Amino acid sequence: MSGEFSDFTDFSDFDEANPIRIAIFGVGLIGGSLALCFKGKPGVHVVGHSINAASTEKYVALGVVDSATTSLAEAAQDADFIFLCVPVGRLEEYVDELSKLPLKRGCIISDVGSTKASVVHHADKLGLRGAVFIGGHPMAGSERSGVEAASYYLLENAYYVLTPTAETPPEYVGKLERLLKHTRAHIVKTDAVQHDDIVGAISHLPHIVAVALVNQIAGYNESNELYMRLAAGGFRDITRIASSDPVIWRDILLNNRDVMLKLVRDWQGEMERFAALLEREDGEGIAEQFRSAGVFRSQLPERRKGMITSLFECYVDVPDHPGIIGKIATELGQAKINLSNLQIIESREDVPGIMRLSFKQADDLDRATALLKSLNYDVHM
Ligand SMILES: NC(=O)c1ccc[n+]([C@@H]2O[C@H](COP(=O)([O-])OP(=O)(O)OC[C@H]3O[C@@H](n4cnc5c(N)ncnc54)[C@H](O)[C@@H]3O)[C@@H](O)[C@H]2O)c1
Numbered sequence: 001m002s003g004e005f006s007d008f009t010d011f012s013d014f015d016e017a018n019p020i021r022i023a024i025f026g027v028g029l030i031g032g033s034l035a036l037c038f039k040g041k042p043g044v045h046v047v048g049h050s051i052n053a054a055s056t057e058k059y060v061a062l063g064v065v066d067s068a069t070t071s072l073a074e075a076a077q078d079a080d081f082i083f084l085c086v087p088v089g090r091l092e093e094y095v096d097e098l099s100k101l102p103l104k105r106g107c108i109i110s111d112v113g114s115t116k117a118s119v120v121h122h123a124d125k126l127g128l129r130g131a132v133f134i135g136g137h138p139m140a141g142s143e144r145s146g147v148e149a150a151s152y153y154l155l156e157n158a159y160y161v162l163t164p165t166a167e168t169p170p171e172y173v174g175k176l177e178r179l180l181k182h183t184r185a186h187i188v189k190t191d192a193v194q195h196d197d198i199v200g201a202i203s204h205l206p207h208i209v210a211v212a213l214v215n216q217i218a219g220y221n222e223s224n225e226l227y228m229r230l231a232a233g234g235f236r237d238i239t240r241i242a243s244s245d246p247v248i249w250r251d252i253l254l255n256n257r258d259v260m261l262k263l264v265r266d267w268q269g270e271m272e273r274f275a276a277l278l279e280r281e282d283g284e285g286i287a288e289q290f291r292s293a294g295v296f297r298s299q300l301p302e303r304r305k306g307m308i309t310s311l312f313e314c315y316v317d318v319p320d321h322p323g324i325i326g327k328i329a330t331e332l333g334q335a336k337i338n339l340s341n342l343q344i345i346e347s348r349e350d351v352p353g354i355m356r357l358s359f360k361q362a363d364d365l366d367r368a369t370a371l372l373k374s375l376n377y378d379v380h381m
């Protein structure tokens, strides 16, 4: 995204002498992950809000927030920062409700919605009685949802987009950036409309493609269950995000409807191009499609979280013999390398398999790669 990148290191606004209160509305995957980054920091109190009393009890029991309430007014009272982490379709009504409350002067309201233009525009024309709205969107996530899926590590190294407008006072943007330093994400500032165009293409369209592909295969599978049984690494890799939350994605796609309609039509054009290549039996044309895609994909920034994977991962070619999983796990354990997941993604008799190793920290991935290479394993990213 062509935007302004910045890197703050100054936490001096926030310490025991200057306590701050952070309210999080919707403590799910993203709201819970933000809460985990802020909770326990000196002078910080994190309050969670849910419309459901059982959920507020769960937030506290899981240790994700310091306190929780079902009262919007109580959560917002005296808050220095408010994060709206509810589905995109609910964001504007939360901004409306907050605009009716006596918020603390200088309170910064932000959101984490996957679309930015509508909520930023709405807050802009509403006026927030001394509070300031700054749109936000962490470019990290997962197909999982709910507070149980929240993680302190989710946003680490991810890009975190902020969409201040020409009217947003820069000192408020700076204050939000300093707080977000606790997420260990990299801030990118851009315009809300540009955000929706680009994120529509690199995030929302892939979700549509994954869902349509799974549904296409599910249709074939109704008459022959071998489709599902044979679906292996490639199908799983490209369709992980098809398991994402239906309500979250319904809201995102409807909110970004105009952008998505153009992108879906362009996608149909890409499919037509492939169909024409196949009809003409144009092998060179097909190979060229793969070549150009491979060149572009190889230039993607490595090991950035968000986008497709939310973890640091590598692949190891492994011989298909008993005990290999335990052997690799033991080597990593003995070197005190924290493995977060291990999966055989391809395993056939007499053929080497591929093991996917996932780590929460870049450093663990680096050390694992070096160790396994030194043990003569073939490791690739
Ligand atoms: N899932 C991702 O990968 C991802 C990544 C970045 C941003 N986002 C954005 O973050 C926001 C939250 O998504 P999430 O993935 O954390 O979802 P989630 O389902 O894990 O969390 C949503 C939270 O909102 C609450 N909620 C749901 N419906 C509500 C309603 N009608 N009124 C009030 N509260 C309600 C839920 O109880 C939950 O606490 C969305 O706006 C989404 O676009 C998602």
Ligand SMILES: O=C(O)C(=O)C[C@]1(C(=O)O)C=C[C@@H](O)C=C1
Pocket: 113, 114, 138, 139, 140, 141, 142, 143, 144, 202, 203, 204, 241, 244, 306, 307, 308, 309, 310
């Ligand atoms: O990794 C995933 O599961 C995601 O879907 C993360 C993802 C993305 O598409 O990159 C999804 C939605 C967001 O708003 C930001 C990130």
